[in-house]
Amino acid sequence: MSLLSVRNLQVLFATENGEVAAVDDITFDLAEGEVLGIVGESGSGKSVTALSIMGLLPRPPARIGRGSVMFEGENLLTYGERAMRRIRGPGIGMIFQEPMTSLNPVFTIGDQIMETVRVHEGVGKAAQRDRAIQMLARVGIALPERRLDDYPHQLSGGMRQRVMIAMALICRPKLLIADEPTTALDVTIQQQILELLLDLRDEFRMAIMIITHNMGVVAEMADRVIVMYAGKIVEQAPIGALFRQPSHPYTRGLLDSIPSLADDRERLKTIPGTLPNPSALPPGCRFEPRCAWRVAACIASVPPLVAVEPEHHSACIRHGELAAR
Amino acid sequence: MGRVIFNRIAGAVPVILLVTLITFGLMRLIPGDVSAALGGISSTPAEREAIRKNLGLDEPAHVQLFKWYGGLVRGDLGRSHFLGKDVTQATFERLPVTVSLSAYSLVLTLLFGLLSGIVAALRQNTWVDQAAMMFAMIGVSMPNFWLGLMMIVLFSVHLGWLPTGGYVPFTQDPVGWLRSCTMPAISLAMLQIGLLARITRSTMLEVLRQDYVRTARAKGLPNYLVVGKHALANALIPIVTVIGIVVSLLISGAVVTETVFSIPGVGQLLTSAILNRDYPMIQGGLLYITLLLVGINILVDVAYAWLDPRVRYDGG
Numbered sequence: 012m013s014l015l016s017v018r019n020l021q022v023l024f025a026t027e028n029g030e031v032a033a034v035d036d037i038t039f040d041l042a043e044g045e046v047l048g049i050v051g052e053s054g055s056g057k058s059v060t061a062l063s064i065m066g067l068l069p070r071p072p073a074r075i076g077r078g079s080v081m082f083e084g085e086n087l088l089t090y091g092e093r094a095m096r097r098i099r100g101p102g103i104g105m106i107f108q109e110p111m112t113s114l115n116p117v118f119t120i121g122d123q124i125m126e127t128v129r130v131h132e133g134v135g136k137a138a139q140r141d142r143a144i145q146m147l148a149r150v151g152i153a154l155p156e157r158r159l160d161d162y163p164h165q166l167s168g169g170m171r172q173r174v175m176i177a178m179a180l181i182c183r184p185k186l187l188i189a190d191e192p193t194t195a196l197d198v199t200i201q202q203q204i205l206e207l208l209l210d211l212r213d214e215f216r217m218a219i220m221i222i223t224h225n226m227g228v229v230a231e232m233a234d235r236v237i238v239m240y241a242g243k244i245v246e247q248a249p250i251g252a253l254f255r256q257p258s259h260p261y262t263r264g265l266l267d268s269i270p271s272l273a274d275d276r277e278r279l280k281t282i283p284g285t286l287p288n289p290s291a292l293p294p295g296c297r298f299e300p301r302c303a304w305r306v307a308a309c310i311a312s313v314p315p316l317v318a319v320e321p322e323h324h325s326a327c328i329r330h331g332e333l334a335a336r
Numbered sequence: 337m338g339r340v341i342f343n344r345i346a347g348a349v350p351v352i353l354l355v356t357l358i359t360f361g362l363m364r365l366i367p368g369d370v371s372a373a374l375g376g377i378s379s380t381p382a383e384r385e386a387i388r389k390n391l392g393l394d395e396p397a398h399v400q401l402f403k404w405y406g407g408l409v410r411g412d413l414g415r416s417h418f419l420g421k422d423v424t425q426a427t428f429e430r431l432p433v434t435v436s437l438s439a440y441s442l443v444l445t446l447l448f449g450l451l452s453g454i455v456a457a458l459r460q461n462t463w464v465d466q467a468a469m470m471f472a473m474i475g476v477s478m479p480n481f482w483l484g485l486m487m488i489v490l491f492s493v494h495l496g497w498l499p500t501g502g503y504v505p506f507t508q509d510p511v512g513w514l515r516s517c518t519m520p521a522i523s524l525a526m527l528q529i530g531l532l533a534r535i536t537r538s539t540m541l542e543v544l545r546q547d548y549v550r551t552a553r554a555k556g557l558p559n560y561l562v563v564g565k566h567a568l569a570n571a572l573i574p575i576v577t578v579i580g581i582v583v584s585l586l587i588s589g590a591v592v593t594e595t596v597f598s599i600p601g602v603g604q605l606l607t608s609a610i611l612n613r614d615y616p617m618i619q620g621g622l623l624y625i626t627l628l629l630v631g632i633n634i635l636v637d638v639a640y641a642w643l644d645p646r647v648r649y650d651g652g
Contacts, residue, residue, distance in 0.1 A: 067553055092559075099556035107554075112547040117569045117645060127555045162645040178555065 013040040014083065014185055014218050015064070021076035022056075022063050028290040032076065033059045035242040043185065046212060046219045048233030048250070050226065050265065054286045056242040057222045061188045064220075065105055066095040083185070100131050104179030108191035110171035114163035120147075120174045121159030124181055131182050146177040151207060169200035173207070180211060187212075189221045193228060205231050226269050230254065235322075238262050241287055241297040244316060248323040258325035258333055260304045296326070304329050340641045340648075344634045355626045359619055360404070364397050366613070370417045373612040391417055393615075404619060413620035418612045423620035427602065431624065433503055434594070434601035436513070438586045440521040445528040445582055450575070452529070453536025458563065460541060468533060475530025480589060484523035484596040491519060501598035520597045524589050528582045535578045539571045546570070573644050580636035584629055 022034040034056040041047050049057045062068045064080050066087060080087045087098060099105075107113040115123060124146065125139040134142075140159070147155035150173040163171055172192060179187060189208065193201035209232065212219055221232050229236055229250070236253050238246040238261060246259040257263045264282035284301035293299050295310035302309070308328055316324040319334065327333065370391065371384035379387075388394050392403070407414055413423040456468040492500040498519055504512030543549065544567050552566040591603030598604075602621060609617035641648045 065554060067550060096556045096558060099554055101556070105554040107547060107551065109547055113551045115548040115552070115566050115570070117573075117643065118566075126557065126561070130555070130557055130561070164646050175551075178551075182556075 013081075014043045014045075015041040015220075016081045017060075017064070018079045018081070020060070020063065020078035020080065022059050022068065023074045023076045024289075025072040025074070026290060030074070031289040032242055033073075033289060034063065036078070037239070037242075037244050039237055039244065039247065041186070041218050041220060044212065044216050044218055046209075046221060046232050046234045048229035048236040049220065049222045049239060050224065050229055050236060051239035052224055052286065054241075055239040057239055058190055060239075061105070061190050061220065061222055065099060065103060065188065066090065066092075067099075067105075097131075100127055100184065101182040102184055103186045103188060104182070104184035105188040105190065106172070106175045106179050106192050108194050110168060110175050110195065111163065113175055114171055116163055119160050119162055120166070121161075124159075124174070124178050127178060127181050142181060143177070146181050147174070149211075150174075150177045150180075151203075152177070168196050169203065172196060172200075172204055176204075176207065176211070180215065180217075183215060184217060186218045186220065189219060191223055192221070194223070194225070201228075208232065226265055238265070241292065242289065243297060243313075243326065244324075245298065245326045246324065247316070248319075252320065252323045256319070256323075256334055258319045258323065258330040259298075259327045260302045260329075260333065261298050263333070296328075304333065341634065341638055344637050348630045348634065352623070352626055352630060356404075356408075356619065356623055357401075359622050360397075360401055363610075363613070363615055363618055368613055369393055370613045370615065373418060373614075400615075404616075408623075413623065414616035416609070416614055416617040418609070418614040418617065423616050424624075426605065426617065427621050427624050430600060430602045430605045432505070433599060434587070434590050434603060435628075436506055437517055437520055437524070437593070437599065437601060438583070438590055440517050441524040441528070441586050441590075442583060444521055444525040445532055445586070446579070448525075449529045449532025449582075450536050453533040454540055454563070454568070456533065456537040457540035457544065465537075469537070472530035472533040475526040475528075476534070477530075478526060480523045480527055481592050481596050483526055484520065484593060487519045487523060488597075501596075503599045503601075516597075516599075520593045520599060523596070524586060524593045527589070528585060531585075532575070532578060532582060536571070536575055539574050540567060543567045543571045569643065573640065576636055576639050576643060580633055583632045587625065587629065 017040075018038050020034055020037050021032055023030045024033050037056075037060065039047070049060065051057050059068065059073070063073075063075065064082075064087065075088055078088070082098065082102060087095065090098065114120065121140070121143055124143040125136075128134060128139045128142050143159060144155045147158060152158055152170060152173055158166075163174070166174065176192075187208070192208070193204050196204060205228065208219060208221075211217070219232070221228065223229060233250050235249050236247065237244055238253075238259065240261050246253070246257070246262045248258070253262065254266070257266055261282070264280075267280045268282065270279055282301055287293055287297055287300065293310065295308075295312055296302070296305075296314050299305045299309040304327070306329065314326045314328050316326045317330070319325050319330050325333075369388065371387040371393070372379070374387050375384050385394075392400065395403075404414070415421065416423055416426050419426055452468040452471065456465040459465050488500050491497045498515055502516055504516045506513040544563075546567075548570075549562060549567055552562045557566070590601060591607060593599070594601040594603040595607065602625065606618065606621045606625075608614075609621060
């Protein structure tokens with residue numbers, strides 16, 4: 012049984028032009044200890060997916076249209092706020108893009124880590140403190156007992172993200188959702204944080220869902236990848252297969268836009284155009300207006316995800332020709 | 337922290353001196369002096385001149401000013417021309433009245449202002465929010481003397497529940513104090529409640545959108561901690577500034593309210609001192625009010641540093 016299994020999830024947002032689907036009919040699984048990468052540009056629905064799993068979407072304007080989110084066999088979408096609070100922390104932990112603004116500026120980091128333990132486990136102050144010190148040491152913070160009384164503004168960006176990780180993992184969740192965890196950090200620090208996450212995955216045997224727009228991060232971390240475009244999954248594959256045989260023009264575009272030291276092109280390759288307006292989506296394939304491979308059939312109907320090879324699915328009707336190239 | 341306090345006190349000294357200078361100048365610009373009030377309507381110009389000479393009012397203005405500053409250095413603010421009492425003594429007889437009224441009003445303001453602001457923010461765009469903001473709007477728009485008069489008409493004249501005015505010291509009779517101060521305190525608090533509720537609502541809305549509030553929810557914290565701890569602690573930083581302003585408004589508003597409810601406070605003392613051109617009383621009374629306001633502002637700054645660790649560590 013998978014740890015997390017999302018089925019036909021649709022998330023709607025109320026806008027001036029009526030309700031639009033930010034996430035539309037997505038289905039995926041995540042096994043215990045697995046690292047799943049979710050890739051896509053801003054607005055593709057990655058973060059909305061993550062927040063709907065956590066039950067953290069602001070409602071209204073957001074609303075779950077249909078679908079289910081099964082975590083350890085229970086549908087989280089049927090959970091009330093109270094039951095959901097017991098999942099957040101001990102079940103699923105989450106870290107965010109901006110470690111500066113994600114930590115509360117007026118409380119010490121010790122207080123912010125310890126309160127999580129207090130709320131979920133109700134242990135005494137000394138035990139909370141020991142746990143916080145251990146966890147800070149584990150995420151690579153030197154002299155943790157002294158850092159406990161520091162405020163977030165006294166730490167560097169990389170240290171803040173380590174604190175965020177310590178806070179998210181202190182109750183030993185089975186799943187960590189990392190929403191662009193390295194985007195706001197220096198390149199050297201990015202590498203350290205990614206390595207730390209992989210180490211912790213092995214040690215705590217937790218699954219990680221890492222959301223990013225950076226193919227390099229995915230290559231480094233993920234066992235399996237989901238590529239999202241305009242609220243839909245357009246391709247999903249094990250990491251090797253995705254890089255060896257990208258089977259959707261959007262995935263190819265993302266891979267081509269990674270700058271490489273090997274070639275001496277003057278300009279980076281980009282995908283022309285922008286994401287479609289969610290209240291005026293193209294009738295067929297949502298990527299069709301930007302696609303170099305488009306044919307008349309693309310606008311006829313929304314292409315379903317089909318198997319390219321076992322475990323590898325693409326939502327492009329020309330995936331066979333793409334593979335041949 | 338100690339440095340914050342020291343800097344603020346040092347910065348307040350020139351402010352206080354400037355206020356005394358302006359007070360002195362303004363009073364000398366108003367025509368007439370205390371001799372008319374002391375001598376009575378039938379007094380002759382010669383009699384008035386004698387009174388002036390007796391009180392030292394015939395001396396040039398700058399000499400009077402330096403004499404007053406000389407007294408200030410020695411801690412002597414002089415005697416009231418009109419009351420025949422020491423200025424400090426006269427002020428301190430009245431100060432507890434004004435301070436207790438303002439404090440009562442402040443408690444009401446904090447209680448209802450903060451609460452309705454927070455609730456309105458949590459229930460944004462619902463009828464609760466709209467009702468709270470309409471109430472705040474009414475509070476801000478309604479002149480407090482008018483509200484005071486209307487309350488007297490309703491609760492004192494028609495219903496007979498509360499006295500129309502007067503003052504009973506708290507130390508003498510707490511219930512009597514409550515009865516005499518409740519209407520003045522409410523009429524004084526309405527404006528501040530409206531002001532504070534609106535600021536609290538907009539600040540809370542801003543803070544509730546912040547990433548750290550999402551983090552607090554993502555940790556599985558219960559709502560009372562997310563709102564009451566993580567959001568409120570940040571919202572209080574700007575709110576405290578407004579509370580400082582509110583306190584200043586309360587003390588200046590007390591002057592009018594004391595008149596409406598015939599409460600013998602500092603406001604009444606100063607109003608009659610100004611009407612009688614009782615220079616030492618005005619000068620001294622205003623000095624004490626200034627000290628009070630400056631003290632409150634220092635408290636606000638200290639609270640600011642206490643609430644915001646970034647100020648505490650960087651500002652020094």
